[in-house]
Amino acid sequence: MKCPSRSHLIRLALVPVLMLGLSACLPPVAGGGSPTPGSSSSTPGSPARPTAGTLAPTATQPAGPAGPGAPGTDAPVVRWVPIGPIGPNDPTSGQRYLLLQQFQCDALVESVAGADDAAVWLAGAAVCKALQTGSQQDWQRASIAVAATPRIPQTQCLEFRVAATSASLLAQHRSNPGAAFTVEPGQGEACPRQLVGLTVVDEDLRPVHGLARASGPSTGGTIVRLDGYYVRVGDVLFDGVPVDAEFVGARDDYKPVYLRMPSSGGRDSIRISITDTVDIAGTVTFFYDDSGPASGSPQPPGTSSPGPAPSATPPSTAPSPTAPPVSSPSGEATPTATP
Numbered sequence: 306m307k308c309p310s311r312s313h314l315i316r317l318a319l320v321p322v323l324m325l326g327l328s329a330c331l332p333p334v335a336g337g338g339s340p341t342p343g344s345s346s347s348t349p350g351s352p353a354r355p356t357a358g359t360l361a362p363t364a365t366q367p368a369g370p371a372g373p374g375a376p377g378t379d380a381p382v383v384r385w386v387p388i389g390p391i392g393p394n395d396p397t398s399g400q401r402y403l404l405l406q407q408f409q410c411d412a413l414v415e416s417v418a419g420a421d422d423a424a425v426w427l428a429g430a431a432v433c434k435a436l437q438t439g440s441q442q443d444w445q446r447a448s449i450a451v452a453a454t455p456r457i458p459q460t461q462c463l464e465f466r467v468a469a470t471s472a473s474l475l476a477q478h479r480s481n482p483g484a485a486f487t488v489e490p491g492q493g494e495a496c497p498r499q500l501v502g503l504t505v506v507d508e509d510l511r512p513v514h515g516l517a518r519a520s521g522p523s524t525g526g527t528i529v530r531l532d533g534y535y536v537r538v539g540d541v542l543f544d545g546v547p548v549d550a551e552f553v554g555a556r557d558d559y560k561p562v563y564l565r566m567p568s569s570g571g572r573d574s575i576r577i578s579i580t581d582t583v584d585i586a587g588t589v590t591f592f593y594d595d596s597g598p599a600s601g602s603p604q605p606p607g608t609s610s611p612g613p614a615p616s617a618t619p620p621s622t623a624p625s626p627t628a629p630p631v632s633s634p635s636g637e638a639t640p641t642a643t644p
Contacts, residue, residue: 380487387491410434428454429467462496500587502532520592525568539580569593
């Protein structure tokens with residue numbers, strides 16, 4: 306009886322030891338729940354790992370046209386139309402040019418609806434659209450529009466620059482048809498303001514033909530037209546000195562300006578320059594010559610000045626009411642803007 310009782314007591318004493326040993330083999334439970342597969346924990350102060358939805362962009366949208374045709378960082382660089390310069394009171398062509406310069410392609414199309422001179426602007430708008438989208442269909446439309454553009458004289462400096470830029474960009478696309486171009490503003494100005502010539506006119510402001518150079522009698526009274534591109538004539542300078550010049554006719558913005566020349570005062574010639582709202586380049590010379598007929602007398606056909614035609618009119622296809630028409634091909638030979 307003693308032996309069974311002792312062994313029974315020994316077994317009872319080992320039960321807590323066995324329970325303690327088994328509990329050590331169980332996995333630890335934190336926070337009253339079991340661990341979830343795929344979960345991760347981080348210690349305080351350790352950086353959080355970003356997920357795919359929260360990654361910051363590695364590159365910003367490049368400058369230039371956006372959309373499917375947006376260029377990459379290694380895209381070829383092309384030049385868009387340069388500044389006009391254009392002001393808020395510019396005529397219609399200036400406002401159209403500003404829309405194109407700012408890549409407002411659709412607004413430009415709407416602005417020329419039904420206009421007689423729409424072709425060159427539609428070509429510019431089509432190239433503008435193709436640059437924005439990169440679509441081959443849009444480039445095909447641009448090709449058709451550029452081909453339909455008539456020849457633009459350089460005296461229409463805004464339209465001339467639009468036509469030249471459109472043709473140049475289309476040629477670059479054809480040489481690299483799969484490229485999405487990076488577009489940068491053109492250099493220089495479409496219509497640099499400059500004085501390029503002097504034309505003797507009669508009392509009706511019509512050119513006097515047959516003169517080898519702008520000249521008149523030393524007694525004065527000869528009327529001359531200032532040829533070039535300018536907006537608003539401020540001061541007139543004779544030999545670099547501002548003078549109280551006698552203007553003939555109205556002095557409207559973008560319109561030709563006419564002067565009545567003074568007597569020679571013993572001079573053989575006068576060098577004429579003008580000021581504008583911005584700097585204007587160029588000087589022209591009037592010569593005193595008593596051997597020829599007086600200004601306004603009938604002359605044989607010819608040209609009154611060696612080259613430039615009146616380009617002080619607004620850069621549009623419609624001639625100015627006071628600007629005489631170009632009478633010879635030489636009127637288009639002197640550019641007011643380089644392509």
